Amino acid sequence: MQGKKVYLLLSIITAVGVWNIANGTQVKASSKSPVYRLYNPNSGEHFYTTNFYEGNSLKNVGWRDEGIGWQAANSGEPVYRLYNPNVKGGDHYYTLSKYEAQTLVNLGWRWDNNANPVFYSAGTVNLYVSYNPNAQSGAHNYTTNVFEQNSLLSVGWKYGAIAWKTMPSDSLPGTPAGWTIDRPMNIDNYSTQTYAYKQCTWWVYNRAKEFGINYGQYMGNGKDWQNQAGYQVTSTPQLHSAVSFKAGQDGADATYGHVAFVEKIRSDGSILISQSGTGYSTLFSYQVLSKDQASRLRYVIGNRFL
Template sequence: MKMSRLGKWIVGLVVALGFTGVALASTTDVEASTLYRAYNPNTGEHLYTQNGNEIPFVVRAGWRNEGTAWEAPSQGARVYRMFNPNNGGDHHYTLNMNEVNMLKGKGWRYEGESWKSGGSTPVYRLYNPNAKSGTHHFTILASEKNNLVRAGWRYEGVAFYSGKDTPNTGGNNGGNGGGSQQLTWTVWYNVPADEDQSYALKPGQKKFATEGEAKAFIDKYARETPTGSTGFGYRQI
């Protein structure tokens, strides 16, 4: 789907930047709020935002809502958002002011603080040297990180920290959850158009009692699925 000019302004190509920042984890988890993630199947790019109003906007422009990226704390190190007005629009996220200043020197616009980094769950940063769009990816899932590295991406270290460290409780098979547990989390998987769609999962198809179980299922499914690992999402029902 062709995006509107305003849609392109919201998100675009992420440039190849050297990662020189150091993300500092706090010793305790802090109060967190949801950070959302959307995916552009035409460019391979992901959008990360704490502003829930951005997600419906880009979805109308052809993006896929991938739900929760991770939990961002209310206190911690500032993560900055930069915008490149050239090449149809482009955003990048960093807590490194040297990176901010470098991008300013290349014509990028400083858009201020996007969210905060803190807690004890690492958010990994990866770079695809072969891509012209969607060159950087951020994830809290070790399985997603490892799959991308095997596919040729470069692991650039821990970019940020999540404000909520949910224990990985082992997951389930998406069945009844056992006993009287309420199944309040769901996952989904958007398979690339040129891959086997039988691996796709729709929201509500798999349900879990905890966030940890949902993430554990994604980790396991990503390891067993030959169709890639960047189309997963999860959220509370």
Template sequence: MRKTTILTSICLMGTAVLLGSINTSNVSADTQENTEIGIIYRVYNPNTGEHVYTNSIFEESRLFDIGWKDEGEAFYIPEFEVGKDNSNQGPLVSRLYNPNAGDHFYTSNQYEISELVKKGWKRDQIIFPTAKVGIPVYRLYNPNAIVGAHFYTTSSFERDNLVNHGWRYEGVAFNSVNSMGGTTK
């Protein structure tokens, strides 16, 4: 049933995109401008403990089909459009992949990207914009994990719970927007 619903949704979305009829402009009480948003989905591999964050419904669906657990919408990002004013956006986040461990890492820090690439990590094709200011996306590190060592969340409850279970809090990785495109919860 879920596959049929997802496939139907994908076909309808694809048709709408081709026809140019999707408009995700929203107005929030805490923002003064219309902001188009994108969704970052979180999926979990129960075999390895890794989470993957993606703005691709196709990737999310494919991972679900091969046994990953769909954890829903992780956070929201401003949409990037060529030719539009993107001055309210922060740096782009790159997803890197470790082919030796099978792990993913997300960062907007160019130094981190450069150092990881030197150590054999590969740049993945997933890149998404961040908000200059907004809702913090916290980065945590599990020193006991080989795969799935990093976790990203906007929830202070999740962050604090993981810290209480031995994870290391590494600070704010980047900023997101709320589901209406605003910069506060």
């Protein structure tokens, strides 16, 4: 009976909060952070965090990396995380209502993150919550994906309301005029297991996999890729390879260097690369390098999947 009382409380309080979010004044956020989404195959619970190192710690003990869940605002209305130690496997719950959170604490839940916010509600994108009445651990799912939300509701999950607001994803650039790419990007499932989101290494590692090409999970900084054992390295541009820049080379970071992905090579020797990094206003960018520029770089040929 206690579980039903808790869910009823969650439904009543959160319903009030949802109405305010959906119909109230939007809060502007100055910036955003990626939310890493992980899954525990032993308990069925999803976990969401903006802390890359917290996510990595969970991966190291068996949680599965499910990529980026959404983009969280760095300011706005606070969202709190709580932990229920009284169910098998434990369970986390996220809420915009501090009153709801405190009520759950009074019923035996624990504050997570020292009662400090883990996210903020702001932006234009709806984040939905659904409830599984047949689960203890992992009883709530949070997503901005309408298809995922509707799929859960169609198999018996309940509630299906807007929990809070999130920020839109970074815009995706078009290819430069006259250039094409061999395969579109499907970034929804890009892993953040060992390379942090929107870093150059994260981009190349995941983009290569879309072509059946594998690079190691611990290749170092961008400048280090050309020095890793087990890979063929050449100064001749190679299609669908990693192109490694030394520290400070052609505008690369003076300490870490850079790595990008070769999307296309033309007969005149110019190449089209795609690349990511926290300095870009888009999730990734394209750049055309002349034959002379391309000839100064090192191309790391990845290993094909068996």
